[in-house]
Amino acid sequence: MASWTSRFAPIVPFALPVGVIALWQLGATTGWISDRVLPAPVEVAQTAVRLTLSGELLGNAGVSALRAVSGLIVGGSIGFAMGLINGLSRVSERLTDTSLQMIRNIPNLALIPLVILWFGIGEEAKLFLVALGVLFPIYINTYLGVRTCDPQLVEMGRIYGMSRWTLFRRVILPGALPSIFVGLRSALGIMWLTLIVAETIAASSGLGHMAMEAREFMAIDIVVLAILIYALLGKLADVITRALERRMLAWHPAYQSR
Amino acid sequence: MTVFARVSAVGPQETRRPVETGRAGPTLRGVPASLGTSAGAAITICGLEKRFGDKVVLDKLDLTVPAGQFLAVVGRSGCGKSTLLRLLVGLDTPTAGTIDVSSSSVATQSRIVFQEPRLLPWETVEQNVSVGLGEGRLTPERREKVALALAEVGLKDRATEWPSVLSGGQKQRVALARALVSHPQLLALDEPLGALDALTRITMQGLIERVWFAQGMTTVLVTHDVSEAVALADRVIVLDAGRVTLDIDVKAPRPRERGSADLAALEGRLLDAIFGVADVVY
Numbered sequence: 001m002a003s004w005t006s007r008f009a010p011i012v013p014f015a016l017p018v019g020v021i022a023l024w025q026l027g028a029t030t031g032w033i034s035d036r037v038l039p040a041p042v043e044v045a046q047t048a049v050r051l052t053l054s055g056e057l058l059g060n061a062g063v064s065a066l067r068a069v070s071g072l073i074v075g076g077s078i079g080f081a082m083g084l085i086n087g088l089s090r091v092s093e094r095l096t097d098t099s100l101q102m103i104r105n106i107p108n109l110a111l112i113p114l115v116i117l118w119f120g121i122g123e124e125a126k127l128f129l130v131a132l133g134v135l136f137p138i139y140i141n142t143y144l145g146v147r148t149c150d151p152q153l154v155e156m157g158r159i160y161g162m163s164r165w166t167l168f169r170r171v172i173l174p175g176a177l178p179s180i181f182v183g184l185r186s187a188l189g190i191m192w193l194t195l196i197v198a199e200t201i202a203a204s205s206g207l208g209h210m211a212m213e214a215r216e217f218m219a220i221d222i223v224v225l226a227i228l229i230y231a232l233l234g235k236l237a238d239v240i241t242r243a244l245e246r247r248m249l250a251w252h253p254a255y256q257s258r
Numbered sequence: 259m260t261v262f263a264r265v266s267a268v269g270p271q272e273t274r275r276p277v278e279t280g281r282a283g284p285t286l287r288g289v290p291a292s293l294g295t296s297a298g299a300a301i302t303i304c305g306l307e308k309r310f311g312d313k314v315v316l317d318k319l320d321l322t323v324p325a326g327q328f329l330a331v332v333g334r335s336g337c338g339k340s341t342l343l344r345l346l347v348g349l350d351t352p353t354a355g356t357i358d359v360s361s362s363s364v365a366t367q368s369r370i371v372f373q374e375p376r377l378l379p380w381e382t383v384e385q386n387v388s389v390g391l392g393e394g395r396l397t398p399e400r401r402e403k404v405a406l407a408l409a410e411v412g413l414k415d416r417a418t419e420w421p422s423v424l425s426g427g428q429k430q431r432v433a434l435a436r437a438l439v440s441h442p443q444l445l446a447l448d449e450p451l452g453a454l455d456a457l458t459r460i461t462m463q464g465l466i467e468r469v470w471f472a473q474g475m476t477t478v479l480v481t482h483d484v485s486e487a488v489a490l491a492d493r494v495i496v497l498d499a500g501r502v503t504l505d506i507d508v509k510a511p512r513p514r515e516r517g518s519a520d521l522a523a524l525e526g527r528l529l530d531a532i533f534g535v536a537d538v539v540y
């Protein structure tokens with residue numbers, strides 16, 4: 001029984017998606033699902049091959065990924081830096097936190113019309129929206145992580161003569177890390193959402209644009225393919241974050257002996 | 259009592275005097291010889307006063323502790339034991355009065371161990387102990403010192419583990435190693451065994467006694483447990499309302515027999531002093 005479980009353990013998470021795709025294929029071949037509603041998986045796969053060979057798919061996916069990553073880096077660094085500063089300095093916190101909380105409550109997608117007026121449909125527009133979207137979850141969780149740092153450990157650091165920098169590096173930052181990762185995870189979700197919406201509305205390349213263009217030509221297979229690729233990219237980001245967590249939070253009881 | 263060998267290695271006639279330095283005398287079993295010795299610090303406290311707002315916690319306290327002495331401080335909860343200890347190691351400043359901690363070494367070092375181990379969960383046992391050596395990378399030389407300190411508390415083979423996998427007593431031993439690794443002249447212990455179970459506590463008491471014996475630093479132990487105080491200390495003081503109300507020497511030879519009549523009598527005197535004879539319900 002135990003060996004059965006362990007042998008099949010790695011494939012268990014994929015059973016559901018594979019089953020759904022099999023049912024979908026069955027429905028499509030029997031004509032139960034009209035190909036105007038949903039093309040058969042095989043058809044989508046053929047489209048994927050075709051678009052890959054023409055370079056269109058990888059080109060658009062690459063453009064999207066580049067936008068996502070650069071937005072994450074820009075917005076994430078600003079949020080991280082502000083979280084650290086406000087977590088460590090009362091003055092700065094009193095000065096900026098209220099304003100940040102107010103801005104945070106504006107959905108970043110509500111700014112799309114304004115952003116188009118400012119930047120047109122250039123790269124700046126997407127970078128701005130993604131950066132703004134990921135900034136807040138990272139800011140808030142970094143700030144919380146620093147703030148909830150164990151005062152007893154900080155006192156211990158002081159007793160043992162740690163400099164401010166060492167105290168930050170060895171006590172405060174590692175203590176804030178689990179919370180920062182929570183921020184990163186929710187930032188990733190917002191990152192894809194913002195990017196896709198921005199690309200469907202204001203772009204001339206990228207996955208969102210590809211899907212939007214396909215809709216105009218009624219190419220439903222491309223639309224479905226784009227959606228599947230979002231799912232894969234989301235999963236990829238999640239896998240990378242998990243790997244990072246496992247490495248950087250190896251000390252955490254939650255990541256031990258798993 | 260496994261660590262403290264109840265054998266003739268330390269006979270009654272060889273009982274060490276607390277004040278002596280250059281300890282060529284008896285040693286207890288299991289202490290790494292290479293650890294060397296660091297002289298203890300002498301403490302002189304004059305008219306010490308500590309107030310928080312208008313609350314007087316320590317009230318014109320005078321106390322002299324000779325170098326190398328093992329002093330235990332007992333008293334009711336809230337009588338100012340922790341406050342005294344924090345002042346002693348310089349974590350707080352007195353409202354009035356002076357504290358002088360001095361030793362023959364160039365820079366006198368004080369270390370404090372709390373009831374909680376206060377280990378960094380994200381650093382290995384070894385790295386945690388290296389915190390006691392101050393800033394700097396974990397060089398081979400530092401590693402060596404850390405390994406010695408860990409050997410002293412019996413955790414040599416746990417150097418590369420995370421603190422979260424250790425038991426409460428083991429964590430506290432790592433905290434002790436961290437305090438000892440720099441060979442302080444004054445070791446302040448604020449209820450270090452308070453959170454441990456009774457059996458672990460006995461083992462740890464033996465460990466503390468052995469380490470003190472090997473290194474010879476002045477040790478101030480704050481404890482709730484009167485029997486622990488008389489089992490370990492050369493001298494026990496009772497603190498009440500910010501003053502020393504009883505100051506007795508424990509002359510029993512080491513290693514001490516737990517529950518002996520002498521110690522029991524001392525315990526009784528201490529309890530009477532803490533609670534007042536009338537309060538004790540027989």
Ligand SMILES: Nc1ncnc2c1ncn2[C@@H]1O[C@H](COP(=O)(O)OP(=O)(O)OP(=O)(O)O)[C@@H](O)[C@H]1O
Binds near residue numbers: 336339
């Ligand atoms: N930072 C502080 N601010 C205000 N009052 C304090 C502070 N630290 C301690 N006190 C007060 O000083 C008194 C003595 O505290 P202390 O911690 O020294 O007691 P204690 O003898 O260690 O007690 P326990 O045995 O419960 O640990 C208490 O009444 C406490 O409320």
Ligand SMILES: [Mg+2]
Binds near residue numbers: 339340341448
């Ligand atoms: Mg206390």
